[in-house]
Amino acid sequence: MKNIILLHGAIGAKDQLEPLAVELNQQGYNVFTMSFSGHGQTPFQTHFGIEQFALELEQYITINNLDKPTVFGYSMGGYVALYLAKQQPNLLGNIITLGTKFEWSPEISAKETKMLDSKTIIEKVPKFAEALQKRHGQDWELLLQKTAEMMIALGNKNALSLNDFTSIENKVLIGLADKDNMVTLEETTAVYKQLKNGAMYMLPNIKHPIETVNVGLLGRIIEGFK
Numbered sequence: 001m002k003n004i005i006l007l008h009g010a011i012g013a014k015d016q017l018e019p020l021a022v023e024l025n026q027q028g029y030n031v032f033t034m035s036f037s038g039h040g041q042t043p044f045q046t047h048f049g050i051e052q053f054a055l056e057l058e059q060y061i062t063i064n065n066l067d068k069p070t071v072f073g074y075s076m077g078g079y080v081a082l083y084l085a086k087q088q089p090n091l092l093g094n095i096i097t098l099g100t101k102f103e104w105s106p107e108i109s110a111k112e113t114k115m116l117d118s119k120t121i122i123e124k125v126p127k128f129a130e131a132l133q134k135r136h137g138q139d140w141e142l143l144l145q146k147t148a149e150m151m152i153a154l155g156n157k158n159a160l161s162l163n164d165f166t167s168i169e170n171k172v173l174i175g176l177a178d179k180d181n182m183v184t185l186e187e188t189t190a191v192y193k194q195l196k197n198g199a200m201y202m203l204p205n206i207k208h209p210i211e212t213v214n215v216g217l218l219g220r221i222i223e224g225f226k
Contacts, residue, residue: 007077013040
């Protein structure tokens with residue numbers, strides 16, 4: 001069976017990818033999922049951020065004895081996969097992303113972190129606060145704080161510059177939902193054009209949240225990328 005690892009986005013967890021995991025398993029994939037540290041009640045580590053998550057992905061591949069697995073990364077998960085591919089050229093197989101934010105600046109980080117204020121979430125969208133606590137446990141507010149700090153750090157120094165993508169040898173399929181209000185077509189296309197072995201796709205009538213995705217369609221796209 002073909003091996004594929006599914007990676008979640010920021011303030012997400014592996015359970016969000018279960019519908020896609022079921023779809024891919026039916027297509028003959030051996031599906032692996034993981035939650036990054038601090039997410040999905042996985043304990044925090046000393047460090048938090050892209051480098052730490054890439055290390056965790058590398059360790060997961062080693063522990064499970066996976067040989068160049070395909071990786072699907074949603075949002076931050078796609079960024080982590082590409083970052084690891086840049087650092088470890090022979091570790092991963094094909095990479096598929098969806099809704100990955102590539103462009104970061106202090107202004108962009110300031111905009112994104114406004115949505116991570118736990119007190120505002122509790123006051124204005126209590127159901128979302130309840131969902132976050134259920135998914136991540138009692139440390140969900142700490143997760144939001146650390147995610148905001150990570151975004152600010154990316155805004156000050158992007159971990160992947162446009163030029164970095166030119167050295168990635170893996171076959172990469174860059175994806176975007178057409179109604180994504182967080183990730184732009186321009187930044188997605190800019191990365192696609194830098195890749196040596198890149199391709200690009202767009203999902204119709206879909207917003208940024210992974211829960212809005214048609215997993216049947218996404219599964220067929222993943223399966224068709226050889």
